[in-house]
Amino acid sequence: MNFVLSLVFSSLAVLVVVLIPWIGVGALGLKTLFGVVIPYAALATFIVGIIVRVLDWGRSPVPYRIPTTAGQQWSFPWIKSNPIDNPKGKGGVVVRMLFEVLTFRSLFRNTRLEYSKVDGVPRINYEWEKWLWLAAILFHYSFLVIFLRHFRFFMEPVPGFVFLLESLDGFMQMGAAPFNGFGLPGVYLTDMLLMAAVTWLLLRRILYSQIRYLSLPADYFPLMLILSLGFSGMLMRYLFRVDITKVKELVIGIFKFSPVVPDGIGVIFYIHFFILCVLIAYFPFSKLMHLAGIFLSPTRNMSNNNRFVRHVNPWNYPVKFHTYAEYEDEFRDAMIEAGLPVDKGADDTAEEGEKE
Amino acid sequence: MADTPKATEAAKIDHYRPLFEQGWMNKKAEINPGIYCYGAKPKNTNAVGMPFPKDWNPTDEDWQLPENWKSIFKEGLKDRLDKFRSLKLFMDICVRCGACADKCHFFIGSGDPKNMPVMRAELLRSIYRKEHTTGGKLLGKFGGGRELTEDALKEMWYYFYQCSECRRCSLFCPYGIDTAEVTILGRELTNLVGLNIDWIAGPVANCNRTGNHLGIQPHAFVDMIDFFVDEIEDVTGVRVEPDFNRKGAEILFLTPSGDVFADPGTYTAMGYLMLFHYLKDLGLDITWSTYASEGGNFGFFTSHEMAKRLNAKMYHEAKRLGVKYIIGGECGHMWRVLNQYMDTWNGPPDFLEVPKSPITGTVFENAKTTKMIHLVEFTADLIKHNKLKLDPSRNDNLKVTFHDSCNTARGMGFLEEPRYVLNSVCNNFYEMPPETIREQTFCCGSGSGLNAGEDMELRMRGGLPRANAVKYVHEKYGVNMLACICAIDRAVFPTLMDYWVPGMDVTGLHEMVANALILDGEKERTTDLRGEPLPGMEEEEDV
Numbered sequence: 001m002n003f004v005l006s007l008v009f010s011s012l013a014v015l016v017v018v019l020i021p022w023i024g025v026g027a028l029g030l031k032t033l034f035g036v037v038i039p040y041a042a043l044a045t046f047i048v049g050i051i052v053r054v055l056d057w058g059r060s061p062v063p064y065r066i067p068t069t070a071g072q073q074w075s076f077p078w079i080k081s082n083p084i085d086n087p088k089g090k091g092g093v094v095v096r097m098l099f100e101v102l103t104f105r106s107l108f109r110n111t112r113l114e115y116s117k118v119d120g121v122p123r124i125n126y127e128w129e130k131w132l133w134l135a136a137i138l139f140h141y142s143f144l145v146i147f148l149r150h151f152r153f154f155m156e157p158v159p160g161f162v163f164l165l166e167s168l169d170g171f172m173q174m175g176a177a178p179f180n181g182f183g184l185p186g187v188y189l190t191d192m193l194l195m196a197a198v199t200w201l202l203l204r205r206i207l208y209s210q211i212r213y214l215s216l217p218a219d220y221f222p223l224m225l226i227l228s229l230g231f232s233g234m235l236m237r238y239l240f241r242v243d244i245t246k247v248k249e250l251v252i253g254i255f256k257f258s259p260v261v262p263d264g265i266g267v268i269f270y271i272h273f274f275i276l277c278v279l280i281a282y283f284p285f286s287k288l289m290h291l292a293g294i295f296l297s298p299t300r301n302m303s304n305n306n307r308f309v310r311h312v313n314p315w316n317y318p319v320k321f322h323t324y325a326e327y328e329d330e331f332r333d334a335m336i337e338a339g340l341p342v343d344k345g346a347d348d349t350a351e352e353g354e355k356e
Numbered sequence: 357m358a359d360t361p362k363a364t365e366a367a368k369i370d371h372y373r374p375l376f377e378q379g380w381m382n383k384k385a386e387i388n389p390g391i392y393c394y395g396a397k398p399k400n401t402n403a404v405g406m407p408f409p410k411d412w413n414p415t416d417e418d419w420q421l422p423e424n425w426k427s428i429f430k431e432g433l434k435d436r437l438d439k440f441r442s443l444k445l446f447m448d449i450c451v452r453c454g455a456c457a458d459k460c461h462f463f464i465g466s467g468d469p470k471n472m473p474v475m476r477a478e479l480l481r482s483i484y485r486k487e488h489t490t491g492g493k494l495l496g497k498f499g500g501g502r503e504l505t506e507d508a509l510k511e512m513w514y515y516f517y518q519c520s521e522c523r524r525c526s527l528f529c530p531y532g533i534d535t536a537e538v539t540i541l542g543r544e545l546t547n548l549v550g551l552n553i554d555w556i557a558g559p560v561a562n563c564n565r566t567g568n569h570l571g572i573q574p575h576a577f578v579d580m581i582d583f584f585v586d587e588i589e590d591v592t593g594v595r596v597e598p599d600f601n602r603k604g605a606e607i608l609f610l611t612p613s614g615d616v617f618a619d620p621g622t623y624t625a626m627g628y629l630m631l632f633h634y635l636k637d638l639g640l641d642i643t644w645s646t647y648a649s650e651g652g653n654f655g656f657f658t659s660h661e662m663a664k665r666l667n668a669k670m671y672h673e674a675k676r677l678g679v680k681y682i683i684g685g686e687c688g689h690m691w692r693v694l695n696q697y698m699d700t701w702n703g704p705p706d707f708l709e710v711p712k713s714p715i716t717g718t719v720f721e722n723a724k725t726t727k728m729i730h731l732v733e734f735t736a737d738l739i740k741h742n743k744l745k746l747d748p749s750r751n752d753n754l755k756v757t758f759h760d761s762c763n764t765a766r767g768m769g770f771l772e773e774p775r776y777v778l779n780s781v782c783n784n785f786y787e788m789p790p791e792t793i794r795e796q797t798f799c800c801g802s803g804s805g806l807n808a809g810e811d812m813e814l815r816m817r818g819g820l821p822r823a824n825a826v827k828y829v830h831e832k833y834g835v836n837m838l839a840c841i842c843a844i845d846r847a848v849f850p851t852l853m854d855y856w857v858p859g860m861d862v863t864g865l866h867e868m869v870a871n872a873l874i875l876d877g878e879k880e881r882t883t884d885l886r887g888e889p890l891p892g893m894e895e896e897e898d899v
Contacts, residue, residue: 002376002377002378002379004376005379006379009498053448056444057441057444057445057448058441059438060437060438060439060440060441060443060444061439061440061441062440062441062442063439063440063660063700064696064697064700065696065700066442066534066537066696066767068523068526068527068532068534068766068767069765069766069767069768069769069795070527070766070769070795071769071771071795072769072771072772073722073768073769073770073771074722075722075733075772075773076718076733076736076737076740076773078740079736079772079773079776080772081769082769085769085795086769100530100532104530106455106527106528106529106530106531106532107453107455107528107530109527109528109796110455110528111458111459111791112458113371113458113464115369115371115464117367117368120364120367121364121367122367122369122820122824123824124464124820124821124824124825126789126791126792132453132454132455136453136530208454209372209373209374209375210371210372210373210454210457210458210469210472211452211454211457212373212375213373213377213380213469213472213475214380214452214454214457214469214472214474214475214478215452216452216500217498217499217500218491218499218500219451219452285489285490285491286491287448287449287450287451287452289448289449290449290450290451290530290531293445293448293449293531294449294530294531294532296441296445297445297449297531297532297533298441298442298445298532299442299526299532299533299534299537300531300532304695304768304769306695306696306697306699306700306725306726307694307695307699307722307723307724307725307726307728308721308722308723308724308725308726309725310699310700310703310704310725311699311700312700313700313701315439316700316701319661319664319665319668320665321564321664321665321666321668321669321672322564322565322665322669323672324647324669324672324673324676327565327566327567327647328647330565331566331573331574331575334573334574334575335574335575335646337575338574338575338578338579339578340574340575340578340600340601340646341600341601341602341603343676
């Protein structure tokens with residue numbers, strides 16, 4: 001699958017995702033289906049899917065304790081150990097995991113290979129490369145803030161933190177340039193950052209030849225889906241305004257398990273909503289499960305304490321190995337000749353048959 | 357055997373891909389000479405009961421696979437998914453961000469895109485998706501799934517034996533995906549259908565039977581050590597007296613047998629002997645074993661089970677001899693096995709005691725359950741307590757840099773102890789650039805059983821990043837000695853250095869310790885263990 005085919009395939013898939021609610025609601029008026037039935041199904045798939053997947057991972061044991069050690073081990077009191085990158089116990093592991101999950105620490109280590117030749121002699125450099133880390137962190141945190149801001153639509157009364165987030169997020173007081181002051185709402189920073197970060201994550205898959213080589217449709221599809229989710233959301237906020245009160249009625253109805261389908265919500269909302277449904281329903285079946293997987297990763301969530309705390313493999317089984325007795329039986333004469341001690345003398349072996 | 361290209365030829369590496377090319381799934385792998393290792397000979401696979409022994413050549417069209425190889429492979433995969441959470445997780449959560457791509461020494465040295473760690477894993481992951489995931493089953497290639505064909509199997513084999521299980525990629529992976537784990541289990545799968553390489557199968561068979569990877573029998577092993585004893589006497593005037601298989605000794609010493617058989621590891625072995633001799637009067641009671649004369653574990657490059665079988669000999673021998681604990685010599689993968697697997701496989705060794713240095717009284721709390729310590733730890737503790745009379749100026753003709761072995765670095769975190777020892781026995785120590793040492797260290801290019809002769813091009817390419825960092829300190833500071841604590845390193849670095857950085861020598865840590873160590877009753881030393889004049893003794897050498 002080359003990247004053109006992958007891109008075409010993924011774009012088509014996203015296009016279909018957009019067209020389905022457009023036709024479904026815009027032309028066929030299936031508001032209950034798209035406003036209630038599909039969201040419930042998607043949410044159920046999301047929750048059940050994640051639980052099933054995590055339980056499935058959990059069903060496989062962790063036979064060996066194999067942390068990747070990224071710092072000095074704990075040894076002598078006079079050698080400074082690195083309790084986070086080479087944890088000796090739970091505390092260190094927790095800190096290590098927090099760094100991984102909250103700051104993407106391993107990704108922050110990233111460097112870029114710079115290979116050149118000077119007079120035919122290779123010169124290898126490892127250059128600064130934090131763009132992937134930056135895009136990843138901006139993307140994830142923007143997504144989180146945007147998600148939290150959406151609590152405005154899930155809860156009545158709107159929780160206090162939402163107002164705080166909104167004011168922080170909109171602190172730049174940007175208008176949707178160049179229409180500032182024409183009655184358009186202020187632009188949220190996270191909207192811009194999310195779109196920029198996702199765009200970069202998509203572009204790098206096309207522009208960097210190594211990443212292009214290894215990318216699959218499953219890599220392009222979620223990025224495009226998230227782009228269209230963000231784009232439809234921004235369209236709704238800045239151009240095709242929908243009746244927020246009614247949207248809120250619908251969403252709160254879903255969460256209260258007493259769904260209502262108010263009239264007069266623009267089709268753009270249903271498109272935005274359906275993309276979200278597809279995204280969360282797709283989630284448990286895709287690489288997006290890295291969200292849960294990181295917590296279970298044995299190279300990160302284990303202590304480097306094998307030499308002082310025993311790790312038990314639940315399926316450990318006895319193996320047949322070549323014993324010393326077998327070894328000595330084969331080499332006894334040579335061993336005696338070389339002056340090596342033996343367990344059974346040369347004479348003993350002759351009688352062995354009788355003894356046993 | 358394939359010709360190895362000249363260094364200037366090999367340096368022409370293209371890491372970039374054309375804009376338009378076929379997807380990787382559509383391209384069949386070419387098995388290139390100089391890159392692959394020979395197939396295992398039946399006598400070696402038979403010796404340890406590995407399945408489907410046969411004479412085969414990887415360049416043959418027909419790999420003589422068993423008729424039901426597909427179901428064996430698929431069942432094997434399923435079995436391992438059920439037994440290893442690591443595998444299941446690593447199959448599921450990779451986002452292909454590419455952070456690992458240019459971290460692999462084999463990719464840096466070859467430019468072969470399937471040597472990007474993510475791709476190496478994708479070779480198996482694509483099969484996994486086809487067999488075990490909804491997307492792969494429904495959408496086939498569009499869902500990232502790939503049919504298990506003979507070509508796919510050959511490709512996996514080819515690339516799983518181009519990975520040295522160094523774990524450098526796992527350091528950079530945001531989810532800690534460890535390609536070594538994928539390679540280890542991938543190799544298990546190739547073994548199930550009878551695809552082994554002889555450079556691994558041979559040493560496995562030998563270690564199993566004779567205790568060491570070259571198949572040296574006990575009397576010959578003793579001869580080798582006796583030879584070292586003579587050499588040491590020539591240099592120092594002191595006759596050291598090692599013993600073997602002695603019951604009732606306090607400590608059992610196990611080291612990779614490479615130290616006994618091949619230069620410059622032999623000088624490291626002499627270093628061990630001299631250190632033990634020095635400590636004898638201070639109360640060290642240590643014995644060597646001919647039965648368990650291999651500290652390294654080639655089984656680990658074959659399967660967990662084989663690794664466990666070979667490893668079992670260590671505790672077995674310790675128990676038989678009635679020692680209190682075990683000291684292990686300088687080795688890389690050996691120490692990953694000892695640190696992360698040994699106790700789980702073959703412990704708990706209740707018959708042993710928590711290691712306590714008979715000289716300093718230091719109790720090694722960090723080896724409380726395995727009861728096995730690293731000789732460098734032991735030596736570092738001695739030096740810290742001023743128990744060794746050292747003359748580091750004897751190493752003044754050396755400008756030294758230190759290579760962290762992948763496995764002691766990323767599978768243990770053994771970083772400061774060797775540096776402490778090194779700084780105590782020499783006056784000129786220079787670090788290589790930070791992106792190439794400690795936890796970011798680069799593999800020698802020949803680890804995990806790939807140090808054969810026929811894959812020399814692969815080894816030289818894989819060793820390029822390490823060699824390049826050595827070249828940097830060689831040119832900048834005039835470094836002329838590469839120190840390491842791994843037998844494979846010592847065996848393969850001389851060739852690698854000759855190829856990329858002529859003028860570099862290679863040494864084990866304890867060779868340098870021994871050169872600096874002032875033995876009681878020694879004559880005035882004029883040469884080091886290699887017979888080369890000590891600093892200031894060049895004149896006398898000429899006389």
